[in-house]
Amino acid sequence: MPEERLAPSEIYFSQTSIANSFHGTSKHTGRSIGDTVDDILLERCQINDFPKISVVRRGDKWVTSDNRRLWIFKTLESLGHCATISVKVIKRLCRKKNVVSKDVKVRGDPGGIFCMLKREQQMTFYNVLFAMSNLLLEANCF
Numbered sequence: 001m002p003e004e005r006l007a008p009s010e011i012y013f014s015q016t017s018i019a020n021s022f023h024g025t026s027k028h029t030g031r032s033i034g035d036t037v038d039d040i041l042l043e044r045c046q047i048n049d050f051p052k053i054s055v056v057r058r059g060d061k062w063v064t065s066d067n068r069r070l071w072i073f074k075t076l077e078s079l080g081h082c083a084t085i086s087v088k089v090i091k092r093l094c095r096k097k098n099v100v101s102k103d104v105k106v107r108g109d110p111g112g113i114f115c116m117l118k119r120e121q122q123m124t125f126y127n128v129l130f131a132m133s134n135l136l137l138e139a140n141c142f
Contacts, residue, residue, distance in 0.1 A: 034112025
């Protein structure tokens with residue numbers, strides 16, 4: 001399969017909503033998508049630890065069925081932590097995933113401290129990192 005590098009913001013979701021955690025047999029099973037963002041930002045794991053997302057061309061748009069991973073990569077991109085990702089170009093997606101959407105709704109709380117801070121205060125990655133450091137310092141003081 002051919003590979004390409006794309007910005008997460010160039011890729012569309014193939015569903016209107018996603019579950020807030022991973023299912024299946026991966027090492028991330030049961031982990032919330034927001035906690036996974038935290039793990040990457042805090043260097044507990046790396047973007048390369050995740051399988052590449054598969055994309056298909058629909059007209060002038062790239063679309064993926066790997067919607068939870070795309071949500072993570074788009075969140076990282078919005079925090080200034082991920083400019084491009086390596087993707088696998090495939091011929092078609094599952095027929096059930098026929099939406100082409102720039103945004104997706106997370107069913108339930110996505111979890112994660114960085115996502116919570118980003119939602120509430122619309123901070124840049126570095127401001128979020130600073131706020132997280134202060135939270136950890138305060139927690140150690142009491």
